[in-house]
Amino acid sequence: MNNNQLAEVAKILGVSEDSISVMNDEIKNSMTAVFETVAIRNDEDKKIVFEALDDLWQKGSVYIGLDEVAKSTGILLVTLRSLDYDTQQTIVYEYMMDSSQTERFYDLVNKALAVSDxxxxxxxxxxxxxxxxxxxxxxxxxxxxxxxxxxxxxxxxxxxxxxxxxxxxx
Structure with a gap:
């Protein structure tokens, strides 16, 4: 993702460029792909681009949160990243509310792994x-x-x- 694309994504989403630049390459590359695949010709196209970028920004934000959870709890990041997205969101949101609930995070991970197949x-x-x-x-x-x-x-x-x-x- 180049600086122009970074600035454009930040402008469309109404967030800082820093909040996007700290995301992993997978998310940034996906954001770039949105620009390359959707030509903005009308309001419908703008809406499609916004929704796609917003979904990626939220996912990237969850991934950043998972990094923090892994560092704080000792749960392997690869394990957290293998969980379904709903469980990842739940873990990150609960971590943001109270990061001291390590036992709860392990419980959420174990429950998700039990039905991962x-x-x-x-x-x-x-x-x-x-x-x-x-x-x-x-x-x-x-x-x-x-x-x-x-x-x-x-x-x-x-x-x-x-x-x-x-x-x-x-």
């Missing part, structure tokens, strides 16, 4: 993840645990599929 389970059994998320937490953890222990990339996983379908059957 839900997307893979969804693909395996052919059920949209949006239908698995409303299941009770314990069932989500159990099906993800079964997947983690029994999935075999070199198999059809027929028994695993049957087991998981039985676990989610009403």
């Amino acid at each position: 839900l997307g893979n389970v969804s693909k395996l059994i052919g059920v949209p993840v949006r239908e698995l998320r409303p299941l009770p937490r314990r069932i989500q953890e159990n099906i993800c645990g079964a997947y983690a222990m029994e999935y075999d990339a070199d198999s059809t996983n027929t028994d695993l599929i049957d087991t998981i379908r039985e676990m989610i059957a009403p």
Whole structure:
């Protein structure tokens, strides 16, 4: 991202250039890509660009917060970055409210990791993840645990599929 693009992003978002320049390269490169892919010709285009940049700015801000959480708690940054975005936001917001709640942050991380394979389970059994998320937490953890222990990339996983379908059957 060059200085002109940095200034333009800051102007569009109404934030300081410093708040953008401290973000990681992934976010800054994505912001640059927004400029390269969307030509601003009308108000609709302006709205699209603003929303895309704002989403990236928020994500970048969460990533900065995750760096602080990792340094403060000892939770590995790679672990925090592997979590779903909603959990990342929750951890950062709770950290900003009270950074002394280290046990709570570990609890949030562990709960998120326990169901981190839900997307893979969804693909395996052919059920949209949006239908698995409303299941009770314990069932989500159990099906993800079964997947983690029994999935075999070199198999059809027929028994695993049957087991998981039985676990989610009403």
